[in-house]
Amino acid sequence: MGTMIYLDNNATTPVDPEVLDAMMPYFREHFGNASSKQHPIGWKAEDAAERSRKVIAEAIGAQPGEIVFTSGATEANNLAIRGVAFRYRRKGNHIITAAAEHKAVLTVCEVLAKEGFEVSVLDVDTNGRVDPAEVRRNIRHDTILATLMFANNEIGTINDIGAIGNVCREAGVIFHTDATQALGKVPIDVDALKIDIASFSAHKLYGPKGCGALYVRKKEIPVEITPIIVGGGQERGMRAGTLNVPGIVGMAKAVEISLRRMNEEQERIRSLRDLLYDLLSEEVEHMRVNGHPEHRLAGTLNMTFRYVDAAALMSRVRNVAMSSSSACTSGTPGASHVLRAIGLTEEEAKASIRFSIGRFNTEEEIRVAASAIIDAVKKIRAHSPAYLMMESSRDKSIEPSNDH
Numbered sequence: 199m200g201t202m203i204y205l206d207n208n209a210t211t212p213v214d215p216e217v218l219d220a221m222m223p224y225f226r227e228h229f230g231n232a233s234s235k236q237h238p239i240g241w242k243a244e245d246a247a248e249r250s251r252k253v254i255a256e257a258i259g260a261q262p263g264e265i266v267f268t269s270g271a272t273e274a275n276n277l278a279i280r281g282v283a284f285r286y287r288r289k290g291n292h293i294i295t296a297a298a299e300h301k302a303v304l305t306v307c308e309v310l311a312k313e314g315f316e317v318s319v320l321d322v323d324t325n326g327r328v329d330p331a332e333v334r335r336n337i338r339h340d341t342i343l344a345t346l347m348f349a350n351n352e353i354g355t356i357n358d359i360g361a362i363g364n365v366c367r368e369a370g371v372i373f374h375t376d377a378t379q380a381l382g383k384v385p386i387d388v389d390a391l392k393i394d395i396a397s398f399s400a401h402k403l404y405g406p407k408g409c410g411a412l413y414v415r416k417k418e419i420p421v422e423i424t425p426i427i428v429g430g431g432q433e434r435g436m437r438a439g440t441l442n443v444p445g446i447v448g449m450a451k452a453v454e455i456s457l458r459r460m461n462e463e464q465e466r467i468r469s470l471r472d473l474l475y476d477l478l479s480e481e482v483e484h485m486r487v488n489g490h491p492e493h494r495l496a497g498t499l500n501m502t503f504r505y506v507d508a509a510a511l512m513s514r515v516r517n518v519a520m521s522s523s524s525a526c527t528s529g530t531p532g533a534s535h536v537l538r539a540i541g542l543t544e545e546e547a548k549a550s551i552r553f554s555i556g557r558f559n560t561e562e563e564i565r566v567a568a569s570a571i572i573d574a575v576k577k578i579r580a581h582s583p584a585y586l587m588m589e590s591s592r593d594k595s596i597e598p599s600n601d602h
């Protein structure tokens with residue numbers, strides 16, 4: 199396979215060596231079950247889980263008792279949305295979400311719609327943002343939940359979470375946010391942003407796969423959720439099952455490292471992303487950036503290369519790992535629902551690539567990747583009848599070279 203340049207950090211990230219070091223003892227010497235209350239081997243595991251819970255809670259301005267550990271963000275989203283829907287069903291059955299959400303939110307809402315709930319799917323603007331005023335307009339007397347993501351995994355757009363939180367709080371609607379892509383990259387304060395429930399996943403911030411968390415508000419206006427997984431009553435009855443102690447310890451370490459380095463690390467990542475964009479735009483015409491120009495994750499660059507099929511481009515550039523739509527939905531055919539939601543045609547969506555830059559990328563990698571991509575775009579276009587026709591007919595005096 200040769201050396202791969204990994205520019206797919208929104209799909210998943212490698213485990214940070216410091217995280218792995220922190221986890222290792224909990225596979226071997228401290229292997230206990232955190233629910234075993236009768237002996238020190240259990241106490242040790244419980245102690246580690248509780249210390250980790252505190253670290254994760256503090257990172258988002260929450261209390262340890264407001265954190266529920268899950269197997270990842272898919273489970274956290276399921277628990278949040280189904281959990282609120284069934285707990286508050288007597289109060290109302292209307293749920294608000296938006297078209298650019300992750301499938302782990304949209305599919306849960308679709309299933310609930312089949313189970314008798316009413317779901318309003320809001321449009322997003324051409325940058326991928328939800329308008330808080332639109333949230334307000336859609337709230338009805340029977341609205342129980344708004345589930346709107348913090349940062350988009352495909353285009354990196356960051357929603358105005360504070361404004362959405364205000365709208366929901368004023369209307370007495372529970373606000374859940376899928377903050378999977380935001381944790382460790384942008385500051386999150388659940389009180390300041392009036393978030394009631396939030397989903398997180400360790401593997402997006404250099405932690406292990408198979409571990410995530412759900413924040414569920416207890417302070418001021420407590421939120422209750424009906425559990426999905428029942429059994430031994432762990433996690434205060436909200437999520438049964440033996441705790442994944444090594445995963446939890448790893449998640450806490452990953453959160454701690456990302457928070458400690460956030461400003462400096464995100465600045466470095468942003469400059470690599472800008473370098474990638476600059477290198478591409480120097481050589482490639484007819485391309486545009488998808489996502490918000492400012493309110494966007496530092497490492498995300500989603501680009502449409504007109505007259506280029508993204509799948510063909512990826513098969514030519516074998517040494518760069520990138521993504522043509524979200525990894526979680528790339529098993530399903532068709533153009534990305536996020537790109538369609540921001541107004542791209544099916545053809546434009548299929549000409550789009552997501553580059554997501556992370557902690558372990560270097561400037562050298564960005565330069566090598568950029569030149570491989572430029573080369574592939576030029577070669578593909580040289581065989582594209584549509585491109586050649588456009589080139590031969592375009593009036594150079596009026597056609598702008600780049601449309602970003």
Ligand SMILES: Cc1ncc(COP(=O)(O)O)c(C=O)c1O
Binds near residue numbers: 209269349376378398
């Ligand atoms: C925004 C968002 N939500 C949810 C998920 C699912 O997370 P997990 O892999 O932890 O189930 C992802 C991962 O792709 C994501 O990016």
